Amino acid sequence: MNINSKRLLIIVTVVMITMTVFAVSVSAQNLVEKPGVTKTTSPTEINTRGSGVNEETTVKITVTGAGEEWATPIPIDVMLIVDRSGSMRRTKLADAKTAAKTFVDLLNSSEDRSGLVSFASRASLDQGLTFNQSDVKSAIDSLSAYGMTAIGDGIHLATTELLNNGRSNATLVEILLSDGFSNQGSNPLTRANEAANESITIYTIGLGAYVDPRMPQIANITGGKYYYTPNSSQLEEVYKEIYRELQHNTIPHYVDVVEVTQRYIVDEGSFNVAPDNVSTDPVTGETTIIWNDVGSIKDDDPDLSPDERVNLTFTVKSGQNGQNLPVDVAEKAKVYYKDSEGGDGGSVDIPQAYINVNCPPVADADGHYSVPEGTLITFNASGSYDLDGDTLQYRWDFDDDGLWDTAWSHNQTASHTWCDDHTGRVKVEVSDGVLTDNDTALVTINNTAPTVDAGYNQTVNENDMVCFSGSFTDPGCDTWTYEWDFGDGSPVETGTCTPGTPITATHIYTHPDIYTATLVVTDDDGGVGSDDVKIRVRPTMGLKYVDVDSEGRIVYMLSRFGEVYYTTRENDNWRRYGIGPWQPPIGEYVGVSSQGINCVYILREDGTVYYTLRSNDNWRQYGTGTQQPSAGNYVDLTSDGIRKVYILRDDGTVYYTLRSNDNWRQYGSGAPPPGRYVGIAGESDEINYYAYILRDDGTVYYTNRTNENWTQYGTVAPPGDYVDIVSDNITRVYILRDDGTVYYTSGIDENWTQYGTGFPQPPGPGVFGYQALSSEWVEQMVERVVYILNEEAEVYYTSKIDEGWCRYGTGPQQPPT
Incomplete structure (x- = not known):
């Protein structure tokens, strides 16, 4: 094939392709009214999925029809805008005139008005709006082609006429025909936006190969529709199509509902109308639910007229907590609709x-x-929380x-006591x-063994x-049960007991010795507690010396029968003190x-206290006032060197008196521990006078006033x-x-x-051990002398x-034993 043959083939092919191209629809949104869409949830208050109570809400989407199918045409005020530039010469302009006049003839001369604007290098208003169709057609016939192309000015002039003379009850329309690029005057898009702002719809027709x-x-921009034709012979059909568009009903057709839920909205189900598609995006987690052509659900008719309403319901749950959580994904959930002929009508956001x-x-x-039994447990739920x-x-x-x-309370803690061992x-x-x-927690209540007090150590005579x-x-x-073991091989005494009630027993020891008596208490869970007391049993016959004191290197020793012996030197004899005819009454002296x-x-x-002033003097009672110390x-006893005497009861109570005929008063506030x-x-x-008292476990307490408390002196012995x-x-x-060991301290x-x-050390303690202690400060010797007395009167x-x-x-000469 030669080159000319190729060129001819290409031209013919282009022409054939061009001849097959017809009008292209851009939009018909101006002619279809938007359907109404509402959305609700009920209830609006729910709980998160998995809570087991009130987890679901029902989502309801209501789509309501709109528009109307006209029985008669509504009034139209239409301005024809025709391109009369030089490129429209000959056939183009002739066909354009014919097509425009055909459109005018289609109008209702009693309802519709029309007018004409043409443009080349400039735009002109050739005929204002009028019911007189002949005048409009005459104006069309008078057009001739020359000059450049001012599309924007043509739009502006037509818009001005519609704004100045258009009717409020009429549809305002412009039909723009052009075959070229706007190269003169104002910007066509600017003028289109001005028309759109005034609710004017513009239909545009592109003619030929060089359309703007x-x-x-x-x-x-104006909600109209764009048509394209490659040659002017088809213009008449285009204008007729535009007329049919103007007569189209505004009812939405083929309405599709596309619901898109948030990622946390889950378990979509219980649809009252089965959706055509449900899918979840694996990446975003958003779920898309689609109902196609909801207008045909009830009557198989794809339109959704104003008297039709479609309710779509389904249930959802939420995997997330919070207030005012949106159900939809904004701008994705929409209702799409078309016009009666299946053209795109637009969309509405689902609220x-x-x-x-x-x-x-x-x-x-x-x-x-x-905890141990009997202990108050405070349970604590402060670790609980609420994400809301x-x-x-x-x-x-x-x-x-x-x-x-317990009843409901805002208190995070509660207390309880188990009085017996328990696991639960x-x-x-x-x-x-x-x-x-x-939530639950393990509780273990442990058995507590009894705490036993066997009483005080005692010193008695044999057979007492x-x-x-x-x-x-x-x-x-x-x-509980108890056992008294008296420590001398005699049978154990047993019985039952209760806390707070003394566990008493009596026993006679027939041989002098130091015995350890043990009290054992056992509870019904096997817990055992025990305590010991020492019983010093003295022989009935013979003297036993119980206390010692010293003053100026004179040492006095007291027998338990009230006899006092003294000596003045290391190698001196012991002599009786206070040997007058009046002796202390019989009794146990301590x-x-x-x-x-x-x-x-x-x-x-x-x-009772007795005193004497000389070795050969009588004994007299001291502190004979009306107020005597309490029984016990x-x-x-001790004295302070100025005739004040203090005596100690075994419970730690101290009394003192100042004179032989004076009363006894308590020293220190209350009893020590x-x-x-x-x-x-x-x-x-x-x-002050400092009184020190010794407990048998080595603990010392002191006070320095009658109304002062007792305070511990020294650390633990x-x-x-x-x-x-x-x-x-x-x-x-x-x-x-x-055992004869002496300890000292100098501070609290x-x-x-x-x-x-x-x-050397003093001899061993023997059966009864050491009995008494004394000390004195000997100034002339600049030393502290300490004396101790054992059971052998040494x-x-x-x-x-x-x-x-x-x-x-x-x-x-030793004291008798």
Whole structure:
């Protein structure tokens, strides 16, 4: 094939293709009214998925028809805009005139008005709006082609005429025909926007191969429709099509509902109308639900007229909590519709609906709780929380039996006590006012063994009746049994007991010795508690010496029958003191104290004090006033060197008197901590008198006024049974353990240090051990001398911390034993 043949083929092909091209529809949105769309949720208050209560809401989309199908044409005011530029010469303009006049003839001369604007280099109003169709057609016939192309000016002139003379009840329309590019005058798009702002619809017709590319945009901007034809012979059919468009009904057709839910909206279901498609985007999690052609659901007719309403309902749940959560994805959920001929009519956004989604609280019972029986447990659910920030309430089931033991409360804690051992679970339920959650925790209640107190150590004579009185505490609600083991091989005494009630027993020891009596209490869970007391059993016959005191190197020793012996030197004899005809009454004497060089006081265990002033003098009662010390078991006495005497009861109560005929008054405010007290000592400065008292476990308390409390002196002493105490008038306090060991301290918070650690040491304690302690500050010797008394009526002394012990009063005349 030669080159000319190729060129001819190409031209022919182009012509053939061109001849097949017809009008292109751009938009018909101006002719179809938008359907009404509403959306609701019910209920609007729900709970998150998985809460088990009120999880679902029903979404309802209502689509209501619109528009009308006209029976008669509505009034039209239409301006024809015709291109008469030089490119329209000959056939184009002739065909354009014919097509335009055909359109005018189609109009209703009694209802519709028409007018003409033409443009070339300039635009002209050739005929204003008129019912007279002949005038309009005459104006069309008078057009001739020449000049350039001013499309924007033509639009502007037609818009001006419609605005000035158009009717308010008429549809305002412009029909623009052009075959070229606008190269003169104003911007066509600017003029199109002005027309759109005035609700004027422009239909555009592109003719030929060099149509301005903005022609479709002009139609789009104003809601019209764009038509294209390659040659002018088809213009008449285009104008007829436009006329039919103007007569088209405005009812939406082929209405599709596209619902798109948020990623947290889940379990879409229970559709009242089955959707045509449901799909979930695996990336975004959004679910798209599509109902096609909802207008035909009821009547198989694709239109949705104003009297038709379609309700689409379905249920959803939410996997997320929060307030005012949107159901839809904005700008994706839409209703699409078409015109009666299937052309695109537009779309309407489905309005948003909101839900409030409550999240259940999370309960936390804490634990594991493990305490001894009888202990108050405070359960704590403060670890509970609510993601919504709701205020929470709590209630507790202490044994997880399904019965709530507390009412609802905002208090995060609750307390309970088990009086017996127990293993179980405690449950807490937490509520935010709508939803609840619960949690349990393990509870272990451990058995507590009884705490036993066997009473105080006692000193008795052989064959005396010993009265035991023990007690115990136990926080549990058990049952208990006891055993008294008297420590001498005799049968154990048993029985049942209860806390707070004395466990009493009596026993007679027939041989002198030191016995350990044990009280054992056992609860019904196998818990065992015990405590011991020491019973010192003295022989009935023979003297037994119980206390010692010293003053100016004179040492006095007291027998338990009230006889006092003294000696003045290491190697001196012992002599009887106070041998006048009047002797102390018979009784058990427990303490001796000296004052100055001559005055000696002795204490009977019933609290009576006697004194004498010389070795050959009588004994007289001291403190004979009307107010006597309260009854009890008195154990020791001391004096302050100025005739003031202090006596100690075994419960720690101290009384004092100032003169032989004076009353007794209590010293110190109340009693010190409970225990068995065994010794008293004292010292004075220029203002106060310091009284020290010793408990049998080595604990020392002191006070310096009648109304002062008792305060501990020194730290905890080494373990053992302590029997006596003394002070040396310069804040140093000494205490004696029954094995003969002496400890001292000089301050409230100071440790106890052993005194007299050198060689030799005093002999072993024997059966009954060491009984008493005394000390004095010997100024001329610049030393502290400490004396201790054992059961054999032997007195030993030392004067330094690291010195040995020597016997005192070793003369041939010894006190009788």
